[in-house]
Amino acid sequence: MTDTTDTHTPYGPAAPQQPATTRFMTFLGSPAVKFVLIGLLSFLLLVPSIFVWVLVEERAHRAKDVAREIARSWGGTQEINGPYLVIPFTETYTTGSGEDFETMTVRRTAVLFPERLTVGGYVAVEERKKSIFTLPAYNARLDLGGTFAAPPEDMFEPRHGGTIDVAADKAVVVVGIRDVRALKSEVALALAGTGAVPFEPGLGPLAAKLDHNPRRSSGPSGINAGVSPTVWRNGFTFDVKLQLNGSTAIYVAPAGQTTKVSVQSDWPHPGFTGAFLPETRTINRSGFDAAWTIPYLARGIPKVMETNHLPLQDKLLGVKFVEPVNFYQTISRSLKYAIGFISLTFLAVFVLEMRSGWRFHWIQYALVGLALIIFYVMLLAFAEHVGYALAYLIAAGAATLLNAIYIGTSLKSRLAGLVMLAVLGSIFGVLFALMQEQDYALLIGSVIAFVALAITMFVTQRIDWTGQGRPDPEPAGAAV
Structure with missing residues (x-):
């Protein structure tokens, strides 16, 4: 006797069922999981940023000690x-x-x-x-x-x-x-x-x-x-x-x-x-x-x-x-924005990755984040010798060029590199403005966060977060 079980659904032939292991691996490689991992990576990068903050405070205390030594010999x-x-x-x-x-x-x-x-x-x-x-x-x-x-x-x-x-x-x-x-x-x-x-x-x-x-x-x-x-x-x-x-x-x-x-x-x-x-x-x-x-x-x-x-x-x-500029205090305040600074950069890289044919490994995200942490170390080191404004230009320029070239070559896209050049340049410019405007820092920061979230929502609207790649079902009664 022949098995005549109906394998059709109201929308047409049923899709072949994937093994559970295959579905699980597909889920692990989905954009949704990667998005969560990138978020966790952003928080993990707070650990090296704390070490940088400790370094800034140590150098600030050293500067105060030297100031007291000068005052003892000259006058307080x-x-x-x-x-x-x-x-x-x-x-x-x-x-x-x-x-x-x-x-x-x-x-x-x-x-x-x-x-x-x-x-x-x-x-x-x-x-x-x-x-x-x-x-x-x-x-x-x-x-x-x-x-x-x-x-x-x-x-x-x-x-x-x-x-x-x-x-x-x-x-x-x-x-x-x-x-x-x-x-x-x-x-x-x-x-x-x-x-x-x-x-x-x-x-x-x-x-x-x-x-x-x-x-x-x-x-x-x-x-x-x-x-x-x-x-x-x-x-x-x-x-x-x-x-x-x-x-x-x-x-x-x-x-x-x-x-x-x-x-x-x-x-x-x-x-x-x-x-x-x-x-x-x-x-x-x-x-x-x-x-x-x-x-x-x-x-x-x-x-x-x-x-x-x-x-x-x-x-x-x-x-x-x-x-004119107490750069130790300024750098210490800027480190409070490190999590947002890193998250905005990762969001830009994630969107470029989803729109390209190449994948950006999470270790590569970590390298990009570490380059942003090293920016603060360079800023501190150069500021002690050439002043805050010039040090910021040097450190921000180096971090922007390094990440833009690295992301562009990794995604095999010159356009991606140029986009990251513009994004990082804007982020560093806004961070510099925030440090100069203490009274409006919270207002400016909240507006930037809202705009960044809105752009991310609409740019990622058509991304298949599950990674299954299934088309939307056709409505009933459509022509076969």
Whole structure:
């Protein structure tokens, strides 16, 4: 008896069934599986990118260490705090009665702020170099002028109802200077009508609060000059000229009841910082000019205070001498975009592969990705010698040409090589723009990601992701 089983389907003869092993191998070679493997490869390449980030941080710490070495020999960040009129006094009082009777003596210190203070000067900046690292260092010439009014009558009031003894002959004018080792000339307190009094090292009766501010490269210090009772009791006009070295930044305390500060410099990249920003500022290629005015009420402290510490250490105003490009920070930020950077490149290669007659092995994808990782290493190495912009051009150009030629020859297509040249050139251009526009980096990055996904969706719309290569079935009733 002959087997007459019907082998037809409603759409025509049934397709021959492939063995399960053959179907499985076909699935492993399908574009869908390859797409997933490429995604996994992109994440695996984050491992070498992390090692590159560690290298960038290590070089950045090395640069900071060299900067501190330069600052130790030339001068660190300077803080000019003062002048203040400091007058020590004691209060003697008694406590208890009978056998518990006791006489106590308390040492106290009164600090009088200038009625008016004007700080002006010029800061000449140059880049000091050690090995391949540089630091903005400066020589500042400052003039501190102003007036101390006669002390108020209630300046030496007893707290415990005792007797006040003012050490009138111990009164000093104190100026806090962060790094006195960097003074380049003798300093004197010029008093109107009475000549000049040379300063001595130290803060006199005062001490500076120790803290862990990272901008400070040395311990607290300062200078002091004695003032006779006949001078300070009646008020006096003063003038102090300072010439000192420093680096990175310079700060001034608004020590006067009304303080005016004016700073000029030849450094074209200032960063104004501190408790007060300048009222007026002019910045151009030849330098900057900035001016501050801090009135008595804005300063927020009284005209006279009793303290053993240098006042206003947390109310400084100043300017940082910013380097145009901190390429260590820029490269470190760019590594955050490495996964997107690599994924966009792999997507372009995948689309070109699907549209060509040749296949690109996943190891070849890995080689392309490693070339992009090495781009960051080249960028870091060249930036330390020729600057960030030129280093980026060299590293990006090398990575673009290498990958474009490699992909074009592997896919046996000159057009594929030219497409990758354009794609990689655009990616590197966008990455450079992202690093320059910190405020808009997230916005630009999200738009680019959306556009890249949209292009990928439509370009890969006709790809047979399963790899089976089956045509769509014809509708029922079609002509045979």
